[in-house]
Amino acid sequence: MYLADAAWPEAGEQLDDESLAIVPVGSTEQHGPHLPLATDHIIAQGLAREAASRADVVCTPTVKIGVSPHHQQFPGTLSVDPPAFRDYMESLVESLAYQGLNRVVFVNAHGGNVDHLREVGRRVREDRTAYAIEWMWDESIPDLVDDLFDHNGPHGGPKETAMVMHLAERLVHEDRLAEARDGGVLDFDPHTTGRQFGARTFYDAIDNSDNGVFGDQTDATPEKGEELFEAATEQLVRLCEWLDDQPFESLMPKDRVDVDNRDR
Template sequence: MLLALSTWQEIEAYLERSTAIIIPIGSTEQHGPNGLIGTDSICPTHIAAGMAEKEDMLVAPTISYGMSQHHMAFAGSATLSPSTLMAVVIDIVGSFRQHGFTHFYFLNGHGGNIAPVTSAFSEIYAGHGNDKTSPRCRLANWWRDSAIAALAKELYGNAEGYHATVSEVALSYHAHPEAVKHAEMEPAVAPTDEFYDAADFRRKFPDGRIGSSPQLATVADGERFYQLAVETLTKDFHAFVANS
């Protein structure tokens, strides 16, 4: 069930069955020579839709902008400051709480969101003190699921990488096969290194990849990641609701 395609009466009816909501969150940033700029939002959106098709779950509209300052030397990237992203998360949780939602499952596609989003959770909890009605929030990073990581290791070994990874590009291609891109990349496996700011990122990783070979991505592999992610994250969602 998609909130954006529902009426307020349907949401009231849903709240009689469940007070949990899935909120996909990603970013708008470069993903190398053949990765889509919307990859980090496309992936959690795609997985969340699959979860809602499988079971009675409510999915909010995706937060498609994240903390992506380190990608700002590449055209098309956009970023929120950490404090802005925190405020967005706090306000969204606060808005849905007014209607009776209690459990907020943020399905995340971007590593740069982890610090500000979990900090926002801390602010939310601090605002409730010892209040037993405090909301419950979880940040589920789909690519860090152990089964997903194991599949990526099996398929790509060290070529999976750290940014513009093969798995995320493959999953985005499964969501949008009409947008598959092809590009030559040299070296085949991108280098890895520490970086500081956007300019340093561009100097060290001029084509936008970190340690990855996204040219290996296929729609068929994306199907495998999709099916596995829907299965494992559905279980994680239920465990979150049941244990909090």
């Protein structure tokens, strides 16, 4: 169920039967000259809504602005300070828990949100409010992504381009795919790009790429996007089903180790 579409009596009936909520989280930031600023939240929302329908769980409205200071040089990018983002997301989880939804999956499509969402998950788990975990779509299907594209790119590359082609093709500037490839960085190596003697020397996307993107965007097609979407949705549904089956207490922090009673 998409929560925002329901009137409160219908919402109440559904919430009485549920303990899990999916929260799509993205960003509003540059994704090169060919993709919309909405790329991340389009992907997060598409996956979350579809998985919630298939798994018969609750999906909340999408959080559309995340932590994106590393893209700030490109016009249109919006960002919130990390502490504000963490506090907001923690408060949202607390509100969901009040409604009886004490298991939360953050369907995240923006790398800049990852560490902050994991910190929120730690906070709400430590005070036993809820169990919240971060899920990143491409990390759930790494082999497929590698098989489909020779030059993936961590940002604005063919995998995101293909996904948006599948979900919102009208927003993709397909006449700029070669421009995106040629004006960015074709080969991104996380171990060498932007590094000196083992140190990461860059802070912003523009430090490595003049147009802010990486990979070969011309390798993207709507058909590849649909294949990625279906595979990632399947993984998300399985995660929700697994999490929904777990006893709440088993998800909470373990007790402090009793030194006197430890196995010898």
